[in-house]
Amino acid sequence: MPTLRMNVNGQPVEVDVVPDAFLAHVLRYRLGLTGTKIGCEEAECGACTVLIDGQPVNSCIFPALKAHGTRVVTIEGLSNGELHPLQQAFVEWGAVQCGFCTPGVIMVAKALLDRSPAPTEEAIRAALKDTYCRCGCYLEMVDAILVASGQAPRHTAINGHPPASPKALRAVGRPLPRPDAVAKVTGQAKYTDDYAFPNMLYGATLRSAYPHARLVRVETHRAKALPGVHAVLTAEDIPGEKHHGLMFDDWPVLCYDKVRYVGDAIAIVAADTPEIARRALELIDVEYDPLPVVTTPQEALAPGAPKVHGGGNLLKHIKVRKGDVEAGFAEADVIVERDYHTPMYEHAFLEPECAIARVAEDGRIEVIVGSQIPYEDRRQIARSLGVPEDHVRVKGAFVGGGFGGKEDIAGQIHAALLARATGQPVKILYSRQESLRVHPKRHATWIRVRLGATRDGRLVAAEVDILGDAGAYASLSDKVMTRAATHAAGPYDIPHVRVDCYTAYTNNPPAGAFRGFGVTQSAFAIESTLDVMAHELGRDPLELRLRNALRPGATTSTGQVLRESVGLVSCLEHVGHHLRSEQGPEWWHPFPNPDDPARVRAWGLAACYKNTGLGGGAPDWGSAEVEVLEDGRAVVRTAAAEIGQGLPAVLAIIVAEELGIPYEHIEVALPDTDTTPDGGPTTASRQTYINGNAARMAAQRVRDILAWAACEALGAPQAELVFRDGLITARGRAMAVGEAARMALEAGRRPVARARFEAPPTQPLGQGGDMHVGFSFGVQAALVEVDTRTGEVAVLKVVNAHDIGRAINMLGLLGQIRGGIIMGIGNALTEEYPVDEGIPFCTTLSRYKMPSIRHAPEIITFLVEDELPSGPYGAKGVGEIASIPTAAAVANAVYHAVGIRVTKTPLDQDWLLRALRGQQGTPSAKPRHHGGHQGHQGNEEHAVPQRGPKDVPFLPGQTRGTDAHNEFGRRQA
């Protein structure tokens, strides 16, 4: 083997490497410098960026031998005991979420500052052009780099600092850095692939060559005979349950009779090296008998369609009924109907799936995995191993993004099977290409919306038909599509609603949870239709929404009467006020880019709501444990998964608030099914609400123990004790909490408590009552610019207001909102996962474009803290809401800019330009003041025959200044 000599972080290094080694591999697996991450191995994502002789390069496909004689600097080389100014600024300005991109981003920024000590925002954006952050903290990165270079932040600061909530308490509502931020900016945070064990083997998975086929024969002899191979397993080697699934056990751990999509696993291998494991896969002979491919849900539900599973292809028919839609439409003066389509989307979390399993000293199976549901993983692993659940231990690691895509099983069961078979630790790490092929996606949907309103702007009836592509396995399709259906009429009080949602099996990759959980799709449809209706009625789209918005006392489509914490009106008012002050009363009118009139700008807006918690009658609970140590620090333990969303900060803040312990003194443990109680799934925007409550209850119990221990020494009754600044004080005397903890221990009571929070009961769909414990609300207005020469669309600014109940950590909250909006821009403009005859187009990350820093607009956020009484300090969920309305806001803005109604995401500039050229009359290459609602001549390609508007001639200006409009105007004035 050739010898590679280089200088790494100031130290000479000499290491023998294989000739085809890449630098990232040598750094990570030979030198243990795991701060350098590998996200794609295509030089696409930038996570692997290191400096070579001062220049940033993607080390994932940089030949190691090419680094011979160079100076290499990795994230570990940046800090010498204390943080580099960039690292410090990334921590303080919230430029870190899941943290997987962070080392690469910081290295790019380092090279930039070395060359240009005070870069402009434009230069920062240019430098980070191809360094992706899926959490979307681009604006925070800009600020952090500006601050680190001695400049003023531009996006996150109020009076030079990140803002606090007006309702802030000691810790709650403050902008606090994440507890794990320092570990993430220094490269010390360990993600699953950063762990290694002696004698560890490497697993690999044989995937199906066909989207639908009968498996005739699987022959593994040749693979088993390959030197270095320790095990080759097929379905018959599974000791327990041969299927897994989050709701239905329909997903084969290893396929045995047939394959249903190209990500299906047929055999698994454990070998001495990943290369041998992959080679072994090539030696497995599989004979397939290809079957006809079911490519769409329409096809799946057609008579005589091939069956994906034993039963019919219909996975679920979901019905939402409220009032009498026939009567409602009879009452309507205007009825509009439109069809929409949203394709599959890919999570593209930057950390590909990884699991490591080993047989522990006590004979149990231990699995390290960055999962969204550690206890559910344990259940599914144990079932397939055929052992009781407590014979499996699942330990969490840092998770490089999930967004719903790490709820289903990936390699967890496979790694456990291989570890059990070999007795050695086994790591299964998916390549980016395997990740793209295997894990469930966002459901593709086809949605028809029919909406009726009276001439004065009252929505009276809505009918929505949804068809969702569930793909090959059920995953969470039932729940996702239920959420799509229940939210399909939007956050409006419409007396008559009918929704029918069908989801069917196909031979496409399975669809499952993805931030927004079905509501992303139905919100695009209903919010686009709301604007169509506003146009037909000649009304301000904001006013139409305000008029019909859910308010306390209103009833949702499922019959839930909302009692409190319904901040939608306030959200609409905030955004409306901003729009009118910036743009004037007719805020939707288009206007040209002053430098380039062929680019036309306009605003568009959309509203949405999203449940917090599982709801629908599902028991929803989570547990947390809080312990105060003798040194005055506290530890929070829960298996509630942190996937970047900021839960550790939320839990630490709540415990800090309750115990009066400084925030920095609170540690939040990683999930571990042996030592941390079940927090339930990280899904449904539920963790702040559920486990925030659990941590708060546990902290209150610990406080009681400490008070019990301290009251005698302080000579005061427990009720008089004040917990503050790490002290317990009463009657002029004080004691450190650590001291009280020591006294409690001495007295035989360990200052530790567990609490289980159970959400108030909910009702299943169809039974009325409270289907959910609460809802968050959001309103977003997007300013877009359409280049009428090319059809290109850019989002320049997003003004938004969200009712999230109560801000717990302002830094994390803003990060979730902005990151959600940027992901929403991805839905609107950049992302799509096409599948053709069961074969995905996006076989590489280069074929799937998530938003880059170039797509990050200016974002102006208003918070509405309309507290939910059962939430911790009134908090509701924020994880999903901000990603939901963006695409519709963008589509509505495009309509206002150029008069073209976008009915399919992502917006295709090719289509848009052709639509523009097809417009009747007006030359489209010039900005037009089409008046938003008057005389529009748009060529709406996907429009279906409309009823209503043709019968109702519209007189320009007639309905301006209606009561609702004026009421709103007055309120704002």
Place this chain on the structure above:
Amino acid sequence: MPKWKAYHRPQHVQEALATLAHYQGRARIVAGGTDLFVELLNAPAPFEALVDITAIPELRTVRRDGPWIVVGSAVTHAEIVASPLIRRHGTALAEGCSVIGGPQVRNVATLGGNVVHALPAADGTIALLALDAEAQVASSGAGRRWIPLSHLFLGPGQSAVDATREVLTALRFRATAEREASAFGRVMRPQGVALPILAVAVAVRLDASGQGIERARVSLGPVAPVPFRSRRAEARLRGAPTSPDTYRQAAEAALEECSPRTSRYRATREYREEMITTLLPRVVEVAVARARGEAWARPRLEAVDHFSSFGAWRAPS
């Protein structure tokens, strides 16, 4: 079982050629590798050995040689963008190279790699075509020879340079002189593969009055199986007055001989055709303005914008 059994880093071109000869077709040249490694990693049987030419000092220089600007084939995109010689005398090339990837890729990817990859839409290559570049190819038997760049392209991804036997050593073009300038522009789409929907490069020479075009070279991609020079557009520009009408006619002429394809997930033929009529006149206009020394048309190589096509320039007010 490594993907390749040896990774050579020769110091001289002769050494590279000798190494290739030793492997008799089972080794190939690699430079930056930002495209090639991704391909090789997914290829069933790549090469026995790779011969990395980026350590050959001669191939890493940009220099002036009489009328020529000579760019070593292993010069990176970042070095091209930073080169005052190229910015001044081959502006379109600096612009074309500035839009490829991010800094990490531009620090590694080479101009020679861009050319040998032979994609019909390669930004650097399109720019070189408009600069009427020549390529120098070294082989064991035939020594070194300069050949017109356009002779290198056999089809999409197919280069006349046999990377298992030859080395592309340099590219050269005539430095732009008085009343001459070049420009580059492209239209991207935000979804899918980061290749241009259309890239256009133009080099012009104005007449003494500055009001007429003495000659022009126009290249486009992807509008044909290989990077394409539009002789008809050039003919239409030659001797014509500098006016929007002229530029529009040039685009129409280009349309007559271009045959852009509809590619699924990328763009329709109709869209690409419209982009020719949209982008080409604009790039000619910028090149003409540059040849006249108009400030608004100066290249802004560090600029980013929400748009790829027109963002780098602000129209004259």
